[in-house]
Amino acid sequence: MDERVKTASLSIISNSSLIIMKLIVGIFTGSVSILSEAIHSTMDLAASIISFFSVKISSRPADKEHPYGHGKFEDVSGVLEAVLIFAASIIIITEALKRLISGQEVNSSTLGFLIMFLSAAINFLVSSKLHKVAEKNDSMALKADALHLRTDVYSSAGVGLGLFLIWITGLHFLDPLVAIFIAFFILKEAANLLKSAFNPLVDVKLSxxxxxxxxxxxxxxxxxxxxxxxxxxxxxxxxxxxxxxxxxxxxxxxxxxxxxxxxxxxxxxxxxxxxxxxxxxxxxxxxxxxxxxxxxxxxxxx
Missing domain, CATH: 3.30.70.1350 (Cation efflux protein, cytoplasmic domain)
Known part of the structure; x- marks a missing residue:
C-alpha cells in the first residue's frame, strides 16, 4: 500500500475514535466547547476520508484521460477540506453564542479537561506522523489533513484549559468563550489552507x-x-x-x-x-x- 494512503487511513481511525469519545463526554458534561470539538473532529473525519481517496487517486499513473497525471485531485481535496473547516467554525460559533446567552453550566469540568488533554496528545502524535509523510511526498492532501489535526491539538488543549479554569474559578461562561476563540483560530488556518490548495488549480507559478x-x-x-x-x-x-x-x-x-x-x-x-x-x-x-x-x-x- 502507498505510504500516503496508509497514513491517511491512520487519520480516519484516529478521528473516528475521538469523535465517539468527545460526543459521550460532551453530552455527559453539557460542555459546548467539548461538543464543538466533537463537531470539529467530525469535520476532520470527513477531511480524512477525502484525503484518503484523493491520495489513492493521485497515486495512479498518467492515462489517456489524464496525460498529466492525477495530481490535482490532491489540490481539489485541499480546497474541500478548507471549506469543511470554515463550515465547522461557523457551527461552533453559532452554538457557543447560544450557550453564552442561555448561561448553561458545565456539569463536570474535571472529566472534560482530562479528556481534552488526552485528545490533544493523540492528535499531536497523529498530526506529526501525517506532516512527516506529507513533507516527504510533497502531498497537499496530507498537509491539509495534518493541518486539520494540528488545529485540533490547539483547540483541544484550549478547551481543556478553559474547563480547567472553570474547575478552579467556577466561571462557566468561560466554556463558550473558549469555543468562540478556537473557532476564530480555526478560521485563520482554513484561510491559509484554502490559498495553498487553490493556487495550483489555477496554475500559479512555482515559488x-x-x-x-x-x-x-x-x-x-x-x-x-x-x-x-x-x-x-x-x-x-x-x-x-x-x-x-x-x-x-x-x-x-x-x-x-x-x-x-x-x-x-x-x-x-x-x-x-x-x-x-x-x-x-x-x-x-x-x-x-x-x-x-x-x-x-x-x-x-x-
Missing part, C-alpha cells in the same frame, strides 16, 4: 525560491547556449512542471544541443523532486547571427 533553483541550474551550463526565455512553471499535486525555450547558436550540431538539454533536465530533477521538464530548442535568428559563444548578450533571456 520564487523554486524558480531561483531552476534558473541557477540552467546557468550552470552557460556557456553552452545563447540564452533562454518563455520560462513557465506550475504545480499539480506533488508534481512540478517546467517548460522553457533554450537558444543555441545556429551552427551548433543538434545532438550537442540536445545533450545540453538532457543534462539540464537531469540536474533540475535532482534539485527539485517530482519535476517534469520540457525544453524547446531554438536557433538564433538574424539579429543574433554573431551569438557564437562566448559573445551571447543579444540572445540572453529574450
Amino acid at each position: 520564487d525560491s523554486e524558480i531561483s533553483i531552476i534558473t541557477d541550474t540552467i546557468s550552470k551550463y552557460n556557456p553552452g547556449y545563447c540564452g533562454f526565455h518563455k520560462l513557465r512553471t506550475r504545480k499539480s499535486g506533488n508534481e512540478r512542471y517546467v517548460d522553457l525555450h533554450l537558444v543555441f547558436p545556429g551552427n551548433m550540431h543538434i545532438k550537442k544541443a540536445h545533450d545540453i538539454c538532457d543534462d539540464i533536465e537531469k540536474e533540475m530533477r535532482k534539485s527539485l523532486k517530482n519535476t517534469e521538464v520540457m525544453i524547446h530548442l531554438e536557433s538564433c535568428n538574424d539579429d543574433c547571427a554573431n551569438c557564437g559563444l562566448p559573445n551571447k548578450s543579444k540572445c540572453k533571456n529574450r
Whole structure:
C-alpha cells in the first residue's frame, strides 16, 4: 500500500475514535466547547476520508484521460477540506453564542479537561506522523489533513484549559468563550489552507525560491547556449512542471544541443523532486547571427 494512503487511513481511525469519545463526554458534561470539538473532529473525519481517496487517486499513473497525471485531485481535496473547516467554525460559533446567552453550566469540568488533554496528545502524535509523510511526498492532501489535526491539538488543549479554569474559578461562561476563540483560530488556518490548495488549480507559478533553483541550474551550463526565455512553471499535486525555450547558436550540431538539454533536465530533477521538464530548442535568428559563444548578450533571456 502507498505510504500516503496508509497514513491517511491512520487519520480516519484516529478521528473516528475521538469523535465517539468527545460526543459521550460532551453530552455527559453539557460542555459546548467539548461538543464543538466533537463537531470539529467530525469535520476532520470527513477531511480524512477525502484525503484518503484523493491520495489513492493521485497515486495512479498518467492515462489517456489524464496525460498529466492525477495530481490535482490532491489540490481539489485541499480546497474541500478548507471549506469543511470554515463550515465547522461557523457551527461552533453559532452554538457557543447560544450557550453564552442561555448561561448553561458545565456539569463536570474535571472529566472534560482530562479528556481534552488526552485528545490533544493523540492528535499531536497523529498530526506529526501525517506532516512527516506529507513533507516527504510533497502531498497537499496530507498537509491539509495534518493541518486539520494540528488545529485540533490547539483547540483541544484550549478547551481543556478553559474547563480547567472553570474547575478552579467556577466561571462557566468561560466554556463558550473558549469555543468562540478556537473557532476564530480555526478560521485563520482554513484561510491559509484554502490559498495553498487553490493556487495550483489555477496554475500559479512555482515559488520564487523554486524558480531561483531552476534558473541557477540552467546557468550552470552557460556557456553552452545563447540564452533562454518563455520560462513557465506550475504545480499539480506533488508534481512540478517546467517548460522553457533554450537558444543555441545556429551552427551548433543538434545532438550537442540536445545533450545540453538532457543534462539540464537531469540536474533540475535532482534539485527539485517530482519535476517534469520540457525544453524547446531554438536557433538564433538574424539579429543574433554573431551569438557564437562566448559573445551571447543579444540572445540572453529574450
